[in-house]
Amino acid sequence: MDIVTWMFPVLLTLIFLGVPIAFALMSTAFIFGIIRFGENTFFVFMHKVDDITGASILAAVPLFIFMGNMLEKSGTAERLFEAIHLWTQRLPGGLAVGTIAMCVIFAACSGVIGATETVVGLLATPVMLRHGYDKGLISGTVTAGGSLGAIIPPSVVVIILAAVSEMSLGDMFIGMFIPGLLMAFLYVIYIIIRCYLDPSVGPRIPLANNTMTFRSKLKLTSVALLPPLILIVAVLGSIMMGIAVPTEAAAVGAIGTVILTIFYRTFTVAIMMEAMVKTIEVTAMILVIVVGGTMFASVFLSSGGFDAVRAVLDFWKLGPWGTLILILGLVFLAGFVLDGLSIILIIVPIGFPLVESFGFDPIWFAVLFLVVKQTSYLTPPMAGAIFYFRAIAPPEITLAHMYKGVIPFILLDLVVLVLVMVFPELALWLPEKLLGS
Numbered sequence: 001m002d003i004v005t006w007m008f009p010v011l012l013t014l015i016f017l018g019v020p021i022a023f024a025l026m027s028t029a030f031i032f033g034i035i036r037f038g039e040n041t042f043f044v045f046m047h048k049v050d051d052i053t054g055a056s057i058l059a060a061v062p063l064f065i066f067m068g069n070m071l072e073k074s075g076t077a078e079r080l081f082e083a084i085h086l087w088t089q090r091l092p093g094g095l096a097v098g099t100i101a102m103c104v105i106f107a108a109c110s111g112v113i114g115a116t117e118t119v120v121g122l123l124a125t126p127v128m129l130r131h132g133y134d135k136g137l138i139s140g141t142v143t144a145g146g147s148l149g150a151i152i153p154p155s156v157v158v159i160i161l162a163a164v165s166e167m168s169l170g171d172m173f174i175g176m177f178i179p180g181l182l183m184a185f186l187y188v189i190y191i192i193i194r195c196y197l198d199p200s201v202g203p204r205i206p207l208a209n210n211t212m213t214f215r216s217k218l219k220l221t222s223v224a225l226l227p228p229l230i231l232i233v234a235v236l237g238s239i240m241m242g243i244a245v246p247t248e249a250a251a252v253g254a255i256g257t258v259i260l261t262i263f264y265r266t267f268t269v270a271i272m273m274e275a276m277v278k279t280i281e282v283t284a285m286i287l288v289i290v291v292g293g294t295m296f297a298s299v300f301l302s303s304g305g306f307d308a309v310r311a312v313l314d315f316w317k318l319g320p321w322g323t324l325i326l327i328l329g330l331v332f333l334a335g336f337v338l339d340g341l342s343i344i345l346i347i348v349p350i351g352f353p354l355v356e357s358f359g360f361d362p363i364w365f366a367v368l369f370l371v372v373k374q375t376s377y378l379t380p381p382m383a384g385a386i387f388y389f390r391a392i393a394p395p396e397i398t399l400a401h402m403y404k405g406v407i408p409f410i411l412l413d414l415v416v417l418v419l420v421m422v423f424p425e426l427a428l429w430l431p432e433k434l435l436g437s
Helices: 003-016 021-037 040-053 056-073 076-088 094-110 113-130 135-150 156-165 169-197 214-240 246-263 269-302 305-316 319-334 340-357 362-378 384-392 399-422 425-435
Strands: none
Touching: 003 021, 003 269, 003 305, 021 040, 021 269, 021 340, 040 269, 056 076, 056 094, 056 113, 056 156, 056 246, 056 269, 076 094, 076 113, 076 214, 076 246, 094 113, 094 135, 094 169, 094 214, 113 135, 113 384, 135 169, 135 362, 135 384, 135 399, 156 169, 156 269, 156 340, 156 362, 169 214, 169 246, 169 362, 169 399, 169 425, 214 246, 246 269, 269 340, 305 340, 319 340, 319 362, 340 362, 362 384, 362 399, 362 425, 384 399, 399 425
16 A cells, blocks of 8 residues: 555544644654655755745735734624614514624624634624523524634635635635525525524514614614725725735725724724734634645645545546545535644645546535535534634523534535535626636
C-alpha cells in the first residue's frame, strides 16, 4: 500500500488525541513530506507559506472579521433587533420570525457565524422566553438563524473555500445568494405555520405592548435599518455588479462599520481597539489553520494522493453522481468532529478536482458543499451551533430542548440541498446574469 494512503489515518489520530487541528495538519505534512521528498520538503513549505501570505483574496478575511466585531461591540445589533421586531411581533411566532430576519441582516454585515449566533442569541432569547415561546423553537431559531452566516455572503468561511479551491470569490458569493435567502425563507414559513397551528408555541404579543404609531415605527426603522442596509448594498452590491473585487468591498465595509458607529454615536477608541485586537486573534488562528491545510494538501497531492483516490473510486464504480454524494456525505460526517475550516482544507483539495473531472459546475458544487456543511453544523451530537448556543443560553433551556429544536431546521436544510441539486439554476442563474460567467 502506498505511504500516502496513511496520511489521513495519522491526521485523524492526532486530532482525536487532542492535537490542535493546525498543528495536526502541519505535523502530518512534515512527517510524510520528509519521508517522500527529504530536505526539499522545507523549500516546498516555505513556498506555500509565501503563497498564503501573498494571497490577495485572504486580505478580505481580517476586514470582514473587523466588520463583525465592530457591529457586535458598538450596539448596532440592539437597534436592528428593536426595529425588526416592531414589524414582525404581531405575526404568529413573530419574535422568532424577526430573529431569523435579524440573523440574515447581521450575517450579511459581518460574515462570521459565531458572532451572528452569539449577538442575536443574547438579544432574542430572553425576549422570547419572557413571552412564553417554546424552548425548542427558541433553540432551533437561534442556532439555525445564526448558522446562516455560512451561506449568506460575505462569509469568511467562503473566502477560505475560494482561496483553497482557486475559484472566483465573486462568483461564489453571488451563487450563494439565492440558496441562502431560500433557506431563511423556509425557516420563516415553518415558524409561521407551526405557530399558527399551535399558538402556544410562539404567542403573539398583545397589542397593549405595541402602542407606537406607524410614523414612529417608520422613523425608528429608518434610523436603525437603513444605514446597515446601505452598508450591505455597498459591500455585496459592489461585488455583484463587478464594481469592486471582494477585498476592495471588504475594505469599504470595514470603513463603513466605523462610520456607522460614529453615526449612532457609539464610537470610542476603546471599542475600535478591542475590535482590532479580536480581529488579529481570529485572523491569526484562521491563517495558521490555512497554512497547515495547504501544507497537508501539497504533500498529499504531490505524492500521488489524487490518483490513489481516483483509483479507489474507479474500483467502486460509483460514477459521477455516486462520487458527488460520497463527497457530500464525507463533508457531513466530518462536521461531527471537525470545524468548518478543517473540513475545507482536508476535503476541498481532493473533492473539487474530482467533481470538476466529472463535468459538474464548481460553483454549483460549492453551494452544495456549503449547504451540507451548514447542515452538519446544526446536527447533533457534535453540532457547533448548539455549543455556541449553550454558552449563552439560560439554564432553563436544556440540551434536550436544543437537540429537539434543531431537527425541523435540519430537514429544511436538506430540502434546500435537494432543490439546488435538482435545479442547479438556483446557484448558477444569478452569477450568469450579473457576471456572465
